[in-house]
Amino acid sequence: MIKHHPSDETLFRYANGSLEPGPRIVVAVHVGGCATCASRIGEFEALGGSLLHDSEWDQMDAGALDSVMARIDADEADHTRAAAPGRRLPRADVGIRLPQVLDDCGIGPWRWIGPGVRWSRVTLPDDDSANVMLLKVTAGRRLPEHTHVGLEYTHVLKGAFHDARGRYGPGDLDEADDEVQHQPIVDKEGECICIAAVEGRTKLRGLFGRLVQPLFGG
Structure with a gap:
């Protein structure tokens, strides 16, 4: 049973597209297996649509439509290049079935x-x-032991801490x-595999923390 979820603020940012790409993919992994959060995002999307429908319309500048269409074309071109077979990113076998969103x-x-401790980019x-990154x-x-500047998102794929x-x-x-200073400890019953992303930087303490700091963007 899922007990820990993203905050409403994070789900709202996910729904309106303002969540950074790294945290967004971690939240997407969670939402893909959590009906509660998927429903909450649907509520936020409906609220956004209602606010847009009820808002007053401003007079558009001449050429605004052409500008929007040009941006759409550019975004589609970027998406096409990203999805092209030649841009397929390499995938190592990490030993578990990863969520489809990845x-x-x-x-x-x-x-x-x-x-x-091992990691996979x-x-x-x-x-x-x-x-x-994936952490095993x-x-x-x-x-x-560490604290943060910004937010750290960690979704558990296997095991527990x-x-x-x-x-x-x-x-x-x-x-x-940044108000959380913690030291996660993996359960004794088995290894733990997580996917994690940082919005901002993670500040690790101790010698081991300084060694792995570059992996967390510090």
Whole structure:
């Protein structure tokens, strides 16, 4: 049973398209398996449509339609290039079936970053700079204590971890802001695999934290 969800603010930003690409893909993974959040997004989309319908219309400048159509054509061209077979991103086998929403993403091989901790780079088809990764942590392992500048989104794909705020199992999404300073600990029953993205930067503490800081955009 899913117990932890994105905040309403995050779901609203997801619905109106203002959430950054990295966090957006993590939230999309969660929404794909969470009927509660999918329904909430539908409510926000309906609210946005109602507000648009009820708003007063301003007189458009001459040539505004041509400008909009040109932007649509440019966006379609970018999408076509991103979706072209030649731009298919490489995918390593990370040992689990990833959610369908990641099918067009590049998946890097597992790389060692510390005892019991491996990471895999996730590359988005339309944004190479997005800071998204898979993390695989062995049973019982403690991750570095850290806080954040901005928001960190972590969705559990397999296994579970806990910190002072609670336990996060498969399907749960942990949204941590700059008021959260925590040290996730993986359950002893088995390894934990998550997909994570950072909006802003993550500040890790300790020697191990400084070693892996570049992976989190710091």
